[in-house]
Amino acid sequence: MTEIPQTPAESPPAAPAPIPVDQLQFSLPPVHDDPAEERRYRKRRLAGALRLFAGFGYEEGVSGHISARDPEFEDCYWVNPFGVPFAHVTAGTLVLVNGDGQVVEGRHHVNQAAFAVHAQVHRARPDVVAVAHTHSVHGRALAALGELIEPYTQEACAFFEDHALFDAYTGVVVDAEEGRRIAAALGAYKAVILRNHGLLTVGDSVDAAAWWFIAMERCAQVQLAARAAGKPVLIDRRDAVATHDQLGSDLVAWINYQPLWHQISESEPELLS
Numbered sequence: 001m002t003e004i005p006q007t008p009a010e011s012p013p014a015a016p017a018p019i020p021v022d023q024l025q026f027s028l029p030p031v032h033d034d035p036a037e038e039r040r041y042r043k044r045r046l047a048g049a050l051r052l053f054a055g056f057g058y059e060e061g062v063s064g065h066i067s068a069r070d071p072e073f074e075d076c077y078w079v080n081p082f083g084v085p086f087a088h089v090t091a092g093t094l095v096l097v098n099g100d101g102q103v104v105e106g107r108h109h110v111n112q113a114a115f116a117v118h119a120q121v122h123r124a125r126p127d128v129v130a131v132a133h134t135h136s137v138h139g140r141a142l143a144a145l146g147e148l149i150e151p152y153t154q155e156a157c158a159f160f161e162d163h164a165l166f167d168a169y170t171g172v173v174v175d176a177e178e179g180r181r182i183a184a185a186l187g188a189y190k191a192v193i194l195r196n197h198g199l200l201t202v203g204d205s206v207d208a209a210a211w212w213f214i215a216m217e218r219c220a221q222v223q224l225a226a227r228a229a230g231k232p233v234l235i236d237r238r239d240a241v242a243t244h245d246q247l248g249s250d251l252v253a254w255i256n257y258q259p260l261w262h263q264i265s266e267s268e269p270e271l272l273s
Contacts, residue, residue: 027255027258028251029205029207029251029254032071035071035072036072038071039070039071039072039078040091042068042069042070042071042078042129042130042206043068043078043091043094044091044265044271044272045068045205045206045207045261046066046067046068046078046079046080046091046094046130046206047089047090047091047093047094047271047272048261048264048265048271049066049132049206049207049209049210050066050080050086050089051086051087051089051264051268051271052210052214052260052264053066053086053132053134053210053213054085054086054087055087055264056136056214056217057136057137058086058134058135058136058213058217059085059086059087059134060134060135062082062083062111063111063114063134063135064080064086064114064133064134064135065079065080065111065114065115065118065131065132065133065134066079066080066130066131066132066133066134066206066209066210067079067097067115067118067122067130067131068129068130068206069122069128069129069130070096073096075098075099075122075123076096076097076098076099076104077096077097077098077099077118077119077122078094078095078096078097079094079095079097079110079115079118080094080095081093081094081095081106081107081108081109081110082108082109082110082111083108083109084108089271090270090271090272090273091271091272091273092273093106093107093108094106095107095108095110097110097115097119099119099122099123100119101115101116101119113172114133116175116176116178116179117131117133117178117179117182117183117200118131118133118179119176119179120176120179120180120182120183121179121182121183121186121200121202123183124180124183124184124186125183125186125188125202127204128202128203128204128209129203129204129205129206129208129209130202130203130205130206130208130209130210131200131201131202131209132200132201132202132203132209132210132212132213133194133198133199133200133201133213134198134199134213135197135198136198136199136213136217136220138217138218138220138221138224139193139198139199139216139217139220140197140198141220141224142193142199142220142223142224143193143194143195143196143197143198143199144195144196146165146167146195146196147165147193147223148163148164148165148193149163149193149216149219149220149223150223150232150234151234151235151240151243152222152223152226152232152233152234152235153219153222153235154235154243154247155215155218155219155222155247156219156222156223156235157235157239157240157243157244157247157248158212158215158243158244158247158248158252158253159190159191159215159216159219159244159248160240160241160243160244160248161240161241161244162189162190162191162244162248163189163190163191163192163193163216164185164186164187164189164191164192164193165185165192165193165195166181166182166185166186166192166193166194166195166197167185167195168181168195169194169195169196169197182194182200186200186202190202190203190212190248190250191212191213191216199213199216199217199220201213201216203250203253203254204250205250205254207253207254207257207258207261208250208251208253208254208257210257210260211253211254211256211257211260212253214257214260215253215256
């Protein structure tokens with residue numbers, strides 16, 4: 001009998017070597033030494049956030065604002081121009097407003113009623129760079145119920161024991177005292193639900209404030225849908241606190257926002273001008 005020669009078994013290919021972590025791309029918020037460069041950066045991010053809000057349908061006539069603290073001039077804030085559609089805003093069309101609502105740079109008016117709130121929040125919270133408030137649909141629906149965001153989902157835990165309810169409605173805010181009451185209700189939190197009005201969020205960057213608003217609006221939508229469908233199951237407090245510790249920082253918000261920033265800045269580069 002003829003023996004059939006045995007072919008040696010081939011060794012499996014070696015797994016690729018892992019790439020060192022320090023060679024992988026990972027964005028972190030930039031640090032600016034020059035106030036002019038930081039101002040340019042904040043204005044561009046503000047214009048981008050407004051355009052994203054337009055795409056998400058958060059605009060309601062001339063209502064709604066996102067404001068950003070100027071890095072150099074005390075008690076001055078960049079904000080979207082009154083009457084200009086969010087989708088048309090560019091960095092160059094933003095207006096600079098002082099804490100009394102007076103335009104000090106730019107060619108447009110500012111919504112005085114809305115800015116009465118923004119100015120007081122900025123003054124009460126020197127740690128806050130940006131404030132976002134618009135009349136989004138699901139935020140208003142939740143506000144009409146006078147309820148907080150419940151920990152029904154992982155994303156909702158970012159707001160767990162980190163937002164408040166301003167449990168009053170006195171019409172359109174037109175005076176500083178009402179703005180101060182809203183700022184007091186916000187306290188040290190990242191967001192406040194204005195009863196019968198809508199949502200307001202803050203952050204240590206434009207990106208963070210915008211992300212918290214987007215996330216809170218979605219949480220409101222999920223909460224309303226879950227309640228309509230049945231009886232939602234709450235995440236227990238211990239797990240909600242732990243999840244908040246993981247997801248609730250402004251740095252995490254900034255990181256989550258970056259895909260949206262890349263999307264809008266690449267698809268609509270004119271916003272940068």
